[in-house]
Amino acid sequence: xxxxxxxxxxxxxxxxxxxxxxxFSERGGVVNIALxxxxxVGAFAAAAAAYYSGSPWxxxxxxxxxxVGLAALHALVSLRFRVDQIVSGVALNMLALGATEFLMxxxxxxxxxxxxxxxxxLPATAGRLLVELPPLTLxxxxxxxxxxxxxxxxxxxxxxxxxxxxxxxxxxxxxPVHRLQFYGVLLSGALAGAGGAFLSLNAHYFVKxxxxxxxxxxxxxxxxxKWRPGGILGATLLFxxxxxxxxxxxxxxxxxxxxxxxxxLLTMVALVGVIGRCRGPAAVGRLFVKD
Amino acid sequence: xxxxxxRRALALxxxxxxxxxxxxxxxxxxxxxxxxxxxxxxxxxxxxIFAPGLGSADGFARVLFDATPLILTGLSVAYAFRAGLFNxxxxxxxxxxxxxxxxxxxxxxxxxxxxxxPLAVLAxxxxxxxxxxxxxxxxxxxxxxxxxxxxxxxxxxVGITGWLVERYLQEPGQMIPxxxxxxxxxxxxxxARGPAGAWLGLDRANPLGASLLVALAxxxxxxxxxxxxxxxxxxxxxxxxxxxxRYAGIAVGGVTVRAMAVSGALAGLVGVHExLLYRHRFLDNFSSGxxxxxxAVALMGKNHPLGIVLAALLFGFLNTGALEIDIxxxxxxxxVVVLQALIILLVVSFSELALWRRRRRRRREExx
Numbered sequence: 001x002x003x004x005x006x007x008x009x010x011x012x013x014x015x016x017x018x019x020x021x022x023x024f025s026e027r028g029g030v031v032n033i034a035l036x037x038x039x040x041v042g043a044f045a046a047a048a049a050a051y052y053s054g055s056p057w058x059x060x061x062x063x064x065x066x067x068v069g070l071a072a073l074h075a076l077v078s079l080r081f082r083v084d085q086i087v088s089g090v091a092l093n094m095l096a097l098g099a100t101e102f103l104m105x106x107x108x109x110x111x112x113x114x115x116x117x118x119x120x121x122l123p124a125t126a127g128r129l130l131v132e133l134p135p136l137t138l139x140x141x142x143x144x145x146x147x148x149x150x151x152x153x154x155x156x157x158x159x160x161x162x163x164x165x166x167x168x169x170x171x172x173x174x175x176p177v178h179r180l181q182f183y184g185v186l187l188s189g190a191l192a193g194a195g196g197a198f199l200s201l202n203a204h205y206f207v208k209x210x211x212x213x214x215x216x217x218x219x220x221x222x223x224x225x226k227w228r229p230g231g232i233l234g235a236t237l238l239f240x241x242x243x244x245x246x247x248x249x250x251x252x253x254x255x256x257x258x259x260x261x262x263x264x265l266l267t268m269v270a271l272v273g274v275i276g277r278c279r280g281p282a283a284v285g286r287l288f289v290k291d
Numbered sequence: 292x293x294x295x296x297x298r299r300a301l302a303l304x305x306x307x308x309x310x311x312x313x314x315x316x317x318x319x320x321x322x323x324x325x326x327x328x329x330x331x332x333x334x335x336x337x338x339x340i341f342a343p344g345l346g347s348a349d350g351f352a353r354v355l356f357d358a359t360p361l362i363l364t365g366l367s368v369a370y371a372f373r374a375g376l377f378n379x380x381x382x383x384x385x386x387x388x389x390x391x392x393x394x395x396x397x398x399x400x401x402x403x404x405x406x407x408x409p410l411a412v413l414a415x416x417x418x419x420x421x422x423x424x425x426x427x428x429x430x431x432x433x434x435x436x437x438x439x440x441x442x443x444x445x446x447x448x449v450g451i452t453g454w455l456v457e458r459y460l461q462e463p464g465q466m467i468p469x470x471x472x473x474x475x476x477x478x479x480x481x482x483a484r485g486p487a488g489a490w491l492g493l494d495r496a497n498p499l500g501a502s503l504l505v506a507l508a509x510x511x512x513x514x515x516x517x518x519x520x521x522x523x524x525x526x527x528x529x530x531x532x533x534x535x536x537r538y539a540g541i542a543v544g545g546v547t548v549r550a551m552a553v554s555g556a557l558a559g560l561v562g563v564h565e566x567l568l569y570r571h572r573f574l575d576n577f578s579s580g581x582x583x584x585x586x587a588v589a590l591m592g593k594n595h596p597l598g599i600v601l602a603a604l605l606f607g608f609l610n611t612g613a614l615e616i617d618i619x620x621x622x623x624x625x626x627v628v629v630l631q632a633l634i635i636l637l638v639v640s641f642s643e644l645a646l647w648r649r650r651r652r653r654r655r656e657e658x659x
Contacts, residue, residue: 006470028356082643083640084377088639090379091639093583094580094587094631094632094634095633097628098625101623102623102625102628106623125501131401165449216443255454257457258450268439268477271435271440284376
């Protein structure tokens with residue numbers, strides 16, 4: 001039972017980071033399909049930095065930097081060069097896949113996986129449960145109330161939401177629309193990058209294409225959680241639970257592969273409106289052009 | 292002063308072609324830097340990408356083979372885009388197409404070839420059409436954006452087809468998750484095995500086959516639909532402005548569903564290439580992003596059927612060249628994926644820039 005709980009929390013961690021990140025991007029009106037690529041780049045950067053420095057925490061820092069870097073590219077291409085946000089995201093996912101596989105050869109001399117890595121830990125004085133629970137998981141859980149405060153209680157959050165709902169109105173009030181959107185996207189890169197660090201450091205290896213669609217599941221969790229931190233937490237825990245059930249439960253009428261499909265199916269159902277009204281930020285995906 | 296018509300045509304051609312050309316040039320410049328940075332000679336490595344395709348008829352046939360599925364997925368993206376829809380579900384649609392083609396072949400082994408082949412081709416198209424029509428219908432009926440649903444349905448397609456193979460169609464005694472070989476009546480044989488093979492100078496193992504003709508025929512049909520048909524007019528009307536199209540009496544919902552279905556069918560035809568020609572079976576998880584590369588091909592080809600064929604050819608060169616780089620140099624073959632991603636980013640950025648400049652010039656002319 002404790003095993004299932006821990007498994008759920010562990011599986012949910014990268015999803016939670018990435019989905020909270022996606023929330024800041026989309027609340028500002030920028031679709032971020034590149035979450036998948038950011039997770040992957042974060043995982044690679046964490047592995048490379050942790051391997052060469054010997055410090056897992058430096059790996060986490062490197063993952064955040066790398067995530068912000070890729071997110072900055074997304075913001076630059078889609079806001080400055082006005083490229084469609086979906087197109088930019090698709091291209092960046094491809095770039096992340098190609099670049100990490102390419103760099104694996106350069107950094108680790110292998111095309112499949114990195115050497116063994118250490119994971120970030122807390123001093124043993126922190127107590128038993130805290131030692132059992134990966135620190136990044138704790139950070140992800142703490143990020144939920146923090147995100148909630150930032151989005152709904154801070155000035156930045158209010159402005160970001162205004163920009164995502166109605167950029168023209170926000171602009172007429174003198175808000176720097178593109179700069180706020182830029183910050184939202186960068187925040188998504190930092191959070192999803194940290195999620196990537198958890199992927200490789202917790203598994204003790206970086207494996208080629210190890211994000212394996214988790215960025216898209218995070219996108220699903222973002223929608224299923226109705227673009228709110230609490231909802232996102234619930235959705236990622238549900239998706240994490242469904243995935244970690246696999247090891248604990250063997251029902252002949254319920255194939256394992258169907259449990260993995262649950263996030264995608266639930267998202268489609270949620271969008272149609274069967275599970276209550278589900279509406280994203282009004283101006284999401286639409287580029288604001290100032291005349 | 293009126294300009295000479297040929298000069299005007301030349302100016303138009305330059306305007307249309309400079310973004311892809313510049314994107315290609317700049318991404319290869321970046322490639323040069325990357326190759327030099329890891330201590331290899333760029334002048335030796337980069338030409339290797341194009342060497343096999345240009346060196347022999349056999350090499351060029353391999354490029355055409357790699358380009359075939361990209362023509363289809365590129366056309367698929369362009370067809371939906373004509374109606375203002377962004378189909379990024381090509382990956383899932385081609386899985387359904389390939390699966391259905393294999394399933395029909397395995398379920399009806401006794402059919403004679405003249406019935407069997409068209410039936411399997413139809414099944415491939417139908418599988419893709421079904422997977423495309425669902426997000427189309429969800430958009431038309433509930434107003435759900437097609438991008439999210441097509442992404443979700445990509446994963447559903449891989450999962451469901453994989454499960455069906457594992458559960459019902461797995462070839463006995465095999466560890467690899469794939470179906471048994473389809474009956475001979477359904478198999479397309481590569482050109483190299485036929486009389487044309489020796490005449491064209493193809494190696495016995497060259498895989499190029501009739502799926503290329505299917506892809507090229509699809510390009511012609513799509514071009515005709517775009518330019519010469521009522522449906523093409525409806526697609527464009529809906530793509531430019533759904534409210535205006537509705538006002539003009541066009542059933543926007545119907546056009547949306549049909550556009551996504553046809554787009555899905557085009558992607559589904561990859562099943563002809565993959566199952567009927569190449570593997571003669573359905574392999575779980577076979578596609579490494581052919582649907583996503585289709586987006587790149589459509590963007591590079593400016594959503595024009597001829598442009599798409601040329602762009603698919605370019606990406607075919609890159610894919611074929613990747614193998615060469617891997618064998619003959621110290622540079623990892625993933626360099627090619629990096630180049631492809633850069634090409635997409637740059638080609639769309641430059642196209643936006645070109646559009647922007649054109650608008651500015653027009654504004655200036657109007658002001659003058």
